[in-house]
Amino acid sequence: MVGRSSVIFGSLGIATLMAIFAPAANAAAPMAGGQAPGFYRMMLGRFEVTSLSDGTHPFPVHTVLTKNRDEAGSQFVPLDQVAPGEADALLAESRLTVPVEGSINAFLINTGSKLVLIDAGAGTLYGDCCGKLIDNLRAAGYAPEQVDDIYLTHLHADHVGGIAPGGKMAFSNATIHVSDADASYWLDPEQEKKAPKLLTSMFEGDKASVKPYVEAGRFKPFKSGEQLVAGITAIPGAGHTPGHSFYMVESDGQRLLLWGDVVHVAPVQFADPDVTLAYDSDPGMAKKERIEVFSKAATENYWIGAAHISFPGIGHVSARDGHFQWVPTNYDAQPTSPK
Numbered sequence: 001m002v003g004r005s006s007v008i009f010g011s012l013g014i015a016t017l018m019a020i021f022a023p024a025a026n027a028a029a030p031m032a033g034g035q036a037p038g039f040y041r042m043m044l045g046r047f048e049v050t051s052l053s054d055g056t057h058p059f060p061v062h063t064v065l066t067k068n069r070d071e072a073g074s075q076f077v078p079l080d081q082v083a084p085g086e087a088d089a090l091l092a093e094s095r096l097t098v099p100v101e102g103s104i105n106a107f108l109i110n111t112g113s114k115l116v117l118i119d120a121g122a123g124t125l126y127g128d129c130c131g132k133l134i135d136n137l138r139a140a141g142y143a144p145e146q147v148d149d150i151y152l153t154h155l156h157a158d159h160v161g162g163i164a165p166g167g168k169m170a171f172s173n174a175t176i177h178v179s180d181a182d183a184s185y186w187l188d189p190e191q192e193k194k195a196p197k198l199l200t201s202m203f204e205g206d207k208a209s210v211k212p213y214v215e216a217g218r219f220k221p222f223k224s225g226e227q228l229v230a231g232i233t234a235i236p237g238a239g240h241t242p243g244h245s246f247y248m249v250e251s252d253g254q255r256l257l258l259w260g261d262v263v264h265v266a267p268v269q270f271a272d273p274d275v276t277l278a279y280d281s282d283p284g285m286a287k288k289e290r291i292e293v294f295s296k297a298a299t300e301n302y303w304i305g306a307a308h309i310s311f312p313g314i315g316h317v318s319a320r321d322g323h324f325q326w327v328p329t330n331y332d333a334q335p336t337s338p339k
């Protein structure tokens with residue numbers, strides 16, 4: 001029996017039939033581009049921790065990495081002068097070449113009674129690459145007005161800019177906190193006059209970002225050792241800026257250290273923790289601090305949340321044969337219960 005469909009197909013040419021039944025492999029679909037919203041969740045005891053991406057930017061490896069030239073460690077010059085080829089060789093081990101996209105991450109902590117943001121990304125201070133924190137916060141199921149407190153690791157543009165993109169307050173109910181030492185340095189016009197040229201734009205960005213909160217009476221620097229939100233403690237992590245702070249987050253015996261700017265280029269600085277940054281206010285101290293915090297994190301085995309390690313910037317530090325290594329978190333699609 002000849003089916004109805006055969007009758008219909010019989011009236012069509014072979015070429016037309018081939019076109020109808022040909023696989024769609026040749027269809028020219030436009031490239032979709034972009035990524036999924038930049039948030040990643042984990043549970044830390046009873047706290048919910050959400051890593052938020054503010055974006056990535058081409059990190060200027062060859063212009064900002066530095067290292068001490070003399071044995072005494074007092075003279076820091078570009079890494080390429082002290083150890084030509086070191087940065088490229090270490091990047092190559094991670095199958096990377098310059099320019100390397102550098103992540104800017106911030107961390108939202110829901111303690112059950114407070115919603116706390118640690119760092120806030122660059123806002124509009126780094127251009128179009130970044131300033132995606134608010135969109136990603138919303139995608140993660142929260143609204144900026146729900147945030148109670150924002151604790152900044154330090155007052156560099158890529159950490160503070162996001163509190164007030166374009167100079168407008170983004171978190172209408174939040175109080176901004178940073179260490180006394182950082183606030184008194186970065187908001188002091190006398191320090192601005194004396195500062196190296198590399199840092200002058202930072203002062204401008206800081207003043208514009210904190211201004212609406214100062215005017216609203218919601219800018220409250222803290223003193224070292226002062227009690228913050230229950231379960232979150234500030235630890236001085238000096239060297240990168242005068243008052244650079246780490247935040248230890250602890251719930252039900254689980255610990256996560258949010259260490260701000262200990263690492264900028266992970267493939268280089270885990271292999272060679274002596275590599276410092278042109279932006280370090282005291283590179284000798286920053287180097288010492290990095291080695292100490294790597295050792296402690298590896299020994300005590302707590303979680304790390306890093307502002308500039310590839311998103312989500314959550315993982316552990318391990319030490320093997322005298323070398324440090326970054327161990328990124330294993331992806332967990334159902335982060336609902338403590339692990």
Ligand SMILES: [Zn+2]
Binds near residue numbers: 158159261307308
């Ligand atoms: Zn930074």
